[in-house]
Amino acid sequence: MFLNVSHLSVQYPGQPQAAVDGVSLGLRAGDIGVLIGPSGCGKTTLLRAVAGLERANSGSITLQGETVSDGQHHMPAEERRIGMVFQDYALFPHLDVGRNVAFGIHRLPRAERDHRVADVLKLVGLDGMQNRFPHELSGGQQQRVALARALAPNPRLLLLDEPFSNLDVDLRERLAHEVRAILKAAGATALFVTHDQLEAFAIGDVIGVMHEGHLHQWDDAYALYHRPATRFVAEFIGHGVFAPAQIRLVDNEVSVQTPLGALQDVDECPLPNAYEAGLCDVLLRADDIVHDDHAPVKAQIIRKAFRGSEFLYTLRLNSGETLMTHVPSHHNHAVGEWIGIRAEVDHVVTFARGAGATSAPAPGVVRHPVDLKGH
Known part of the structure; x- marks a missing residue:
């Protein structure tokens, strides 16, 4: 060096x-x-x-x-x-x-x-x-x-x-x-x-x-x-929030249950035994949340920031959790309005529930049935 x-x-x-x-x-x-x-x-x-x-x-x-x-x-x-x-x-x-x-x-x-x-x-x-x-x-x-x-x-x-x-x-x-x-x-x-x-x-x-x-x-x-190394890095870099989640193993497939439903098609994810009862916090970036009028999950806009080509919306679910999303600026919704959203998460980053800033995420594994047998 x-x-x-x-x-x-x-x-x-x-x-x-x-x-x-x-x-x-x-x-x-x-x-x-x-x-x-x-x-x-x-x-x-x-x-x-x-x-x-x-x-x-x-x-x-x-x-x-x-x-x-x-x-x-x-x-x-x-x-x-x-x-x-x-x-x-x-x-x-x-x-x-x-x-x-x-x-x-x-x-x-x-x-x-x-x-x-x-x-x-x-x-x-x-x-x-x-x-x-x-x-x-x-x-x-x-x-x-x-x-x-x-x-x-x-x-x-x-x-x-x-x-x-x-x-x-x-x-x-x-x-x-x-x-x-x-x-x-x-x-x-x-x-x-x-x-x-x-x-x-x-x-x-x-x-x-x-x-x-x-x-x-x-x-x-x-x-x-x-792939943030600690919870502090995950919170400090970019826009995002932590939401409560539970990791489950269903038919040799890892499933991450979140307030937005189960995360689909995730390539890497910790196994359920990484956390007690599989309970954890999952990082949801603003670009993991997609505005979709036809989605069954609805969220209320509680804050909006104009960024030129896009808005950064801060949202609240019925369950009380807060999320953030980037939306093209021609979708100019009012604060207080309810919009449909869904999750598209390619990189699942999880931490122990309520962990401190220095905690590291559990290691992820490739989601494939052959890797999960015996766990």
Whole structure:
């Protein structure tokens, strides 16, 4: 691994709980990793520890096979050859774009320095803007200047701490795609911190979900969404709710009974003996619930959010359970209206009834009679 973090813990003096608690992750050369989680989960502290701005209490960090931190040894930040892009850009207002970008390479000969500045500005799409000042640029352009400045010294690792949080929502997602393309073109290895899932999905090759100092899962976006490692990941990623369910074995076939009826044609599911009496909570994503006027199950719309091409409806069943569903926006139903719904669940994710955030789902099995005989 290009970057390897092993059992890393960081605890601030006077704090009873570690800000980063036993975190391990690996990042391959040329990949972009993203740390995501609620405020105070430890993601920025982890980033700062990798940068050398925070000391590790235990565990280790290695970069290109070189140990930069292991609890006893702490390589200073300025020796790690790591570039950083901050939330506030940290551009020098009195320097033009060219001199901002050249700040970290001032020791290079003038001709070589000017050539490098021109190269990275072209890479970030700001070719020919060397003589402009930061106040003459848009927020997105300032962010790209900050990225160019971080790339100019050819760092072996680039760290980005919520770099788009000061930008409006539409620009943030678009710039995330642009920054990903820039980093890939530069062949950079990067670790990125955000609290925005759309940013994480747009930019990351691998994404880590953190909560209370722990890394719950380090995986690609598809796995986080469809195969969450803990209940916290299941709740944090995407839109969805947990509904009470019971897993049964009928004629050597697994059946998952839910408030919407039995789930049909599920490829993977735990066996009933995974839980006491088969009772569990099943994760129902918004895209697992389909609006169908002819469905026998009806639900009342209690909240709606317009998302352009679709509505996100929050629904309540007669039995009191709450569900969510994405519906094309031309189906403009009123709050309080009852609509027909049915479940189409391809990935069954279940947890023990009322389990805590750190609990893991029961392992699924392929639903096939030959696999179930003898259980």
